Amino acid sequence: MGRAATWETWKPDPGNPNQHVAMLVDTSECIGCKACEVACKQWNLNEARINQEPGTYQSHPHLDAETWTLIRFVERTNDQGEVEWLFQKHNCMHCTEAGCVTACPTDALQYGKYGVVTLDQEKCIGCAYCEQACPFDAIHVDRNPFNPRAQKAGKCTLCYDRITMGMQPACVKTCPTDCIKFGDRDALIEWGRQRVEELKARGFKNANLYGVDQLGGLHELYVLLEPPEVYGLPANPKISTWTKLWKYAVQPLGKLAVGAGIFGLAVNWVAARRAFLQGEAAGHGAGDHAAGQP
């Protein structure tokens, strides 16, 4: 059935396309150590981009083409008047209905196996439509034209290369508190719901599980301590109406209209040859046409 007994026992089964995996981040256990960021850079051979000075303890101001996962720091005063940090490991959400895949004009971005949104940089042309279509700001294209890898989109691949070989994603493997979990999606949702109940019982009354229903179901789930907006996550993310109109209305209607127009011109050509070339032999004139002129 594609459903593992527990999320931990998940194993890739290429013969079963209905198998869906997910990554679940239990933010209540995250200590903001950024080991996941380092492991991600190391495994994916992404360059270090230091000294970006976001002005906080956060390592980078936002994700970029070579930074595929990032602990976002939310510093705030809670209800008890205490200053607290909230951490959210931000990266591609691997949406079931993804803005980036909708906007991509090539085969670079696709819905892959296990629910992963795959990115093939070889096919990417760097148009950055994906970057601008993503509701989570999770995929980027560099603006630097001198970097040989520039003008290629970059984002979390859910370590597709590792998970298809039965390994865990690099960030999951390295997490010292095991707050990043990976495995069968349904089982993780079940685990997440229990965890939320547990947290609520311990007094975290706003605890919630994020990613179950958003955009058809995300393959990145979060146990959050506060409502999603507090973390800068959209409660109800959507693919933009403009993007949908572009892809599903203007493009097909345009093709239809131009196709019909070309057909009309072909009909016109056949009819017009009869109407206008008949009089040619009689004299060098415009046939019926000139006769109609005042």
Place this chain on the structure above:
Amino acid sequence: MAARKQQIRKFTRPQILFHWVYASAWLVLVLTGMTFLWRPDPHSPAVGLGAFLQGSVGQWLRLVHRVAAVALMAAPFLWLALEPRRVLAELRELMVIRGNDIKYLLVAPLHYTFGRPPLPPQGKYNGGHKLNFWIVVLTFLGFVVSGITMWFFRGVVPAETFRLMLLIHNFCFWLGLGMGILHIYLTVFHPFTRQALSAMISGFVDLKYATAEHAEWVEQQLRSGQAEVREVPAASGGSD
């Protein structure tokens, strides 16, 4: 006696140069911008030509697209620099839409298919030319504003603005492509109106044709003495 025919000048050399710079840039932009056509369903891989336009090929197309975009944007200024007074005169002529132009547009589809009913008398530019002019101007503005926003202001403007610009760029594409195909058909393929093409090559068009199509303009040109008429052997001029 060799058959000879009369031709009248319609376009000046700078105007012809402008037209072809604009037209070739436009064509390059259409061809290099068509990459998006080939993946109608995000759940499936690209179809048709799409398989060949990916990766470095697509990156080159994007570069060529931008070079051509600069040429397209520069073309009107080239003409304006070469003969500013004429540009203004032509714009005045093109911008004004009269009752006859509307009548022309209503009758033209039938007339150019069946040879009747007759067309209302037209000036230098008929209703179709004016429609073409307005679509060129509006799509030019749409392309330039949306294109420059996407090229230079990605990440500066909100993502929602970028997405709207993409939609506008695409809408202009279809509008412009439709008009462009009609324009090319009428001047290259249509059995009667293709006589007009010589005006955009040599600058001259067959006088009989001009009289039939642009009666008001020819009459005004001849009456005012502005008309530049020449005689050529019947076979030349590229109008047949």
